[in-house]
Amino acid sequence: MRGLTFQGTHDVRVEDVPDPTIEHPGDAIVRVTLAGICGSDLHIYNAGEAFGFAPGSRLGHEFIGTVEAVGPEVTGVAAGDRVMSSCSVACGECTWCREGLASSCVKWSLFGWAPRVWAHGGAVQGGQSELVRVPLADSTLHPMPEALSGADREMSLLPLVDVMSTGWHGLTSAGAAPGQSVVVIGDGAVGLAGVHGARAKGAERIICLGHHADRLATATALGATLTISSRDDDEIKEAVMEHTGGEGAHVVVDSISGPGSMASAHACVRPGGTIACLGMDHFMGKTPSVNWFDQFLRNISVTGGLVPGKRYFPELLALVESGTLDPAPMLSHTITLDEAADGYRLMADRAEGVTKVALRPAG
Numbered sequence: 421m422r423g424l425t426f427q428g429t430h431d432v433r434v435e436d437v438p439d440p441t442i443e444h445p446g447d448a449i450v451r452v453t454l455a456g457i458c459g460s461d462l463h464i465y466n467a468g469e470a471f472g473f474a475p476g477s478r479l480g481h482e483f484i485g486t487v488e489a490v491g492p493e494v495t496g497v498a499a500g501d502r503v504m505s506s507c508s509v510a511c512g513e514c515t516w517c518r519e520g521l522a523s524s525c526v527k528w529s530l531f532g533w534a535p536r537v538w539a540h541g542g543a544v545q546g547g548q549s550e551l552v553r554v555p556l557a558d559s560t561l562h563p564m565p566e567a568l569s570g571a572d573r574e575m576s577l578l579p580l581v582d583v584m585s586t587g588w589h590g591l592t593s594a595g596a597a598p599g600q601s602v603v604v605i606g607d608g609a610v611g612l613a614g615v616h617g618a619r620a621k622g623a624e625r626i627i628c629l630g631h632h633a634d635r636l637a638t639a640t641a642l643g644a645t646l647t648i649s650s651r652d653d654d655e656i657k658e659a660v661m662e663h664t665g666g667e668g669a670h671v672v673v674d675s676i677s678g679p680g681s682m683a684s685a686h687a688c689v690r691p692g693g694t695i696a697c698l699g700m701d702h703f704m705g706k707t708p709s710v711n712w713f714d715q716f717l718r719n720i721s722v723t724g725g726l727v728p729g730k731r732y733f734p735e736l737l738a739l740v741e742s743g744t745l746d747p748a749p750m751l752s753h754t755i756t757l758d759e760a761a762d763g764y765r766l767m768a769d770r771a772e773g774v775t776k777v778a779l780r781p782a783g
């Protein structure tokens with residue numbers, strides 16, 4: 421089969437690789453019909469060796485497809501079923517899975533991060549490929565509702581696998597509620613998910629901070645009532661205050677979570693408000709300093725974190741089915757799997773008009 425492989429810094433290639441096989445009784449093999457390139461894949465693209473990636477590692481944690489085969493212990497899905505995969509493997513049985521925190525599962529592993537080998541049965545290879553092995557398929561896969569299982573709805577479903585779930589996780593953990601004001605920092609896919617999710621949760625004023633005119637236009641289309649492109653926190657604060665009756669935001673979704681964005685979050689949040697951190701700048705060494713005094717003085721909470729697997733799939737699928745949510749515009753480009761290296765380049769260069777690239781394996 422064809423699969424995207426990491427070869428070195430700024431060098432990914434689609435090559436012929438061995439077909440995956442059922443290695444454990446709980447495995448399924450999924451034929452991928454649409455896969456996404458994630459902003460976090462760019463960390464591997466830019467510095468994979470630093471995370472232990474060897475040439476030949478296969479990337480990708482966002483994919484949907486059709487079950488090709490299942491192991492003897494799989495009961496929840498069968499060959500031919502249309503499925504969405506959680507971006508990470510989870511057992512569904514441990515304390516953390518039962519508490520809705522599959523991202524802390526004792527058997528957790530992320531697709532496409534093979535260097536962090538799954539200790540429970542072989543490397544979890546990436547989904548930017550024609551086929552992918554899904555361990556613990558009963559708890560990692562989620563069947564698509566019949567009404568959304570057609571090829572014409574794939575663009576609306578793929579973002580749910582990671583970015584839309586991540587944005588929703590931030591809003592949910594921050595308690596976003598109807599009538600509130602929400603500020604979203606960042607105009608990448610997770611930022612756009614924060615904007616679109618805030619509208620679905622009934623927020624009245626939704627402000628998106630970013631620096632790309634094209635993405636801010638998408639933010640407006642997805643629900644933003646104001647966009648701000650300033651880099652000056654005083655200016656940002658003034659604009660947010662003006663738009664929120666002088667009070668500030670109940671919820672700030674920080675899709676960057678670095679020193680600059682956290683300072684902006686404090687400038688925007690109202691007393692008693694909540695900042696949801698969803699970004700990974702800290703993972704890349706840009707750790708924000710916490711403004712403890714402001715947090716104390718104004719009773720600000722900080723929440724968010726790693727998306728808990730497929731926890732929000734049922735809720736989000738229902739919202740897509742009812743027409744309340746359609747994250748398809750977050751995917752700016754769809755190309756073939758064989759063109760995936762171009763997709764990485766487009767996203768890494770932040771080319772005009774590029775937000776997120778989807779890959780379609782041929783046939």
Ligand SMILES: [Zn+2]
Pocket residue numbers: 457458459460481482507582583
């Ligand atoms: Zn992702």
Ligand SMILES: [Zn+2]
Pocket residue numbers: 510511512513514515516517518522524525526527
């Ligand atoms: Zn678990």
